Amino acid sequence: MPRTSAGILLYRLRPTGPEVLLGHMGGPFWMNKDDGGWSIPKGEHGPDEDPLAVARREFAEELGAPVPAGDLLPLGTLRVTSGKVLAVWAVEGDLDAAAARSNTFTME
Numbered sequence: 001m002p003r004t005s006a007g008i009l010l011y012r013l014r015p016t017g018p019e020v021l022l023g024h025m026g027g028p029f030w031m032n033k034d035d036g037g038w039s040i041p042k043g044e045h046g047p048d049e050d051p052l053a054v055a056r057r058e059f060a061e062e063l064g065a066p067v068p069a070g071d072l073l074p075l076g077t078l079r080v081t082s083g084k085v086l087a088v089w090a091v092e093g094d095l096d097a098a099a100a101r102s103n104t105f106t107m108e
Contacts, residue, residue: 005087006042
């Protein structure tokens, strides 16, 4: 059975067209690597976890802010290059990028 992830695609509509929020993976493995390093806020979940709850939790953990209030539009699932099956919801909203704070971790 493939590993599963869930995430939220935040978007906003502008006169020039839609804009989406993508984050760049951090840490030493992604330093100076832009190709393939951009993604929506997402995280893995187990078979007994609610994917939408996981998507909300990961958004808050990765950005330091809750998912903006609004109607969540299920976009479906897809298999990503890592082989995981990713479930995605979209929500229209705005995020103060200057106030966003990513989570941190210690790595040996």
